[in-house]
Amino acid sequence: MSTQNRNRFGRRAFLAGSAALLGTPSIAQAIDGEGTTEVERDLSRVVKRNISSFRSLDWQPYFSNLRNGAILVDIDSRALHFWNEDGRYFLYPSSVPLTEDLTRRGRTRVIRKVEGPSWRPTPAMRKRNPEWPEFVGPGPDNPLGSHALYLSWTYYRIHGTHDTRKIGRRSSNGCIGLYNEHIAQLFGMAKIGTQVLLI
Template sequence: MLMNSLFGSDGSQGRSYQTRRQAAPLPRGYGRSAAPVPGRRQAYAPSRAPSRGFDPRFERRVVNYATSERPGTIVIDKSAKYLYLVQPGGKAIRYGVGVGRPGFQWRGTYNITRKAEWPGWTPPAEMKQRQPWLPDHMEGGPANPLGARAMYIGSTLYRIHGTNEPWTIGQEISSGCIRLRNEDVIHLYNQVKVGAKVTVI
């Protein structure tokens, strides 16, 4: 089983925007084996494998959410282990997340500066020092700990990304990144534009 994610340093807000497009789906039978990165014509079929203790409190759902933030803003509540995508009319889409373990937590307001499908992963030097068995680089795919999608936060090394360990959702588990189940990070990725505001509380 691969390693916990990730990274960090302070960063500035990105302000460029791009046209929203649908992202490539997960491969059929995801999670049974290390499969190639999927083509765009492959359909997503959620794994039928046991959830290994995934807590149903962290299922994606629409909830009432009173906030002064504009629709399209991402609010991450680290203590509750939820990410909220603000919607019109006092609503939000709520996703369960895994967050940084003690000593790797942070707060602040940033912007999404980049998005990637099936991102590659290069562990930073400080992580390699803590975990010298990590690879120098791993190409994107189902075995990659960044999962199916990544959204990059400011100029930091932090990301909102998927995970190949969905049972870790709801835990303080990472080196600072925010992780979602792959089906949830794909759903979020398809809603969010580069430039979207991200507030971590």
């Protein structure tokens, strides 16, 4: 086979594989403290890596049942896994906490769902960053994006972001961020009481 034919075949295979991947719904692509959660770090600085190493996981090692659905956030692979009550599986790339000291692991649950959330920096964030606004309403400047799932841990959310550069990075002050399209989909499936585990 000539080099030209091999290259043409390679491009065709790549394009076909990419189209198949984009068409797969299970793989996602490119109360207190009302509205209070994290803001992610300045991304104008050069970041050497923006990688999510996806691995498909089974729910059974992590949850005893799928009542109300189950969300598993794998901090190391920067991915959020969701199983609905029927066992249907979804995988989304995510942003995760910037450092280990900002990372919380363990079990929690969804206690509230908000479309068009508002945002307030936490007291610790205001202390570190007094220049940040005290309040940001819904819209394109809101760090929570279009939707937010409030967790039983104070100040922790799974939310969208209008800044897509954050996804796949260690960039948050504690929350888990998704593309707005993905949080909208997850928002529609998750329930009050959906179990959440961060590992």
